């Protein structure tokens with residue numbers, strides 16, 4: 001099976017050279033575990049190799065993502081300029097509703113609230129010309145955001161599209177999305193927050209070709225909090241089920257050698 005390097009050397013070694021080409025992999029983890037940074041590595045390395053990439057961002061602004069990437073020496077804006085990378089911001093357009101609620105308490109005028117709305121929208125238009133309202137979006141609509149010639153896609157965070165769906169609805173929609181993207185030979189990393197992953201009974205694991213979990217846990221021997229990665233599945237790939245320690249350094253994610261699973265208790 002052909003591979004798409006993950007952009008993280010230690011991870012490539014653990015998954016037979018990279019994510020399976022044309023397939024979907026799910027990355028889950030707690031807040032701050034490092035999910036988005038895994039996605040940024042993939043976007044950067046793929047662009048360096050001349051692949052066409054799309055990052056669908058539901059939480060962070062393109063500016064924040066570019067700034068985070070730049071901290072690791074990944075100049076993603078160059079790839080936006082040369083057209084290899086597109087960051088599509090899918091907004092939760094709640095600002096109006098939230099501001100209106102605040103209005104009751106803080107006495108914002110309607111004009112002020114409309115201004116807040118406009119600023120919020122304007123920010124998304126600047127980078128990609130089009131903002132998308134998550135309230136009107138279905139999981140399968142992700143397909144519409146991805147041009148046909150795209151090679152690599154990161155969806156960060158799929159979890160917000162799972163709100164309000166029962167488990168069967170979520171499974172059906174996510175399976176369909178996966179099948180459509182597989183047919184398009186699109187290598188996809190779905191990032192999903194732990195809250196949505198658990199509230200959908202971890203069912204997303206079954207739809208994708210691979211599943212990677214990130215943890216932040218206390219090392220009982222040192223009392224220090226540490227980051228761990230577990231590759232729970234990667235079809236057509238021999239993998240170790242051992243947890244590996246990783247760190248986020250000035251150059252991004254660095255994997256260490258495998259750690260004994262007992263540490264996680």
Ligand SMILES: Nc1ncnc2c1ncn2[C@@H]1O[C@H](COP(=O)(O)OP(=O)(O)OP(=O)(O)O)[C@@H](O)[C@H]1O
Pocket residue numbers: 029030031032033034035036037038071072193248249250
């Ligand atoms: N330059 C850096 N050096 C060390 N650690 C960093 C650096 N930049 C960011 N981090 C760490 O990375 C963490 C965030 O990683 P990331 O944004 O990938 O998490 P996440 O799993 O996507 O979180 P969320 O669920 O909130 O989106 C921060 O909490 C911070 O501790």
Ligand SMILES: [Mg+2]
Pocket residue numbers: 035036037156
């Ligand atoms: Mg994130």
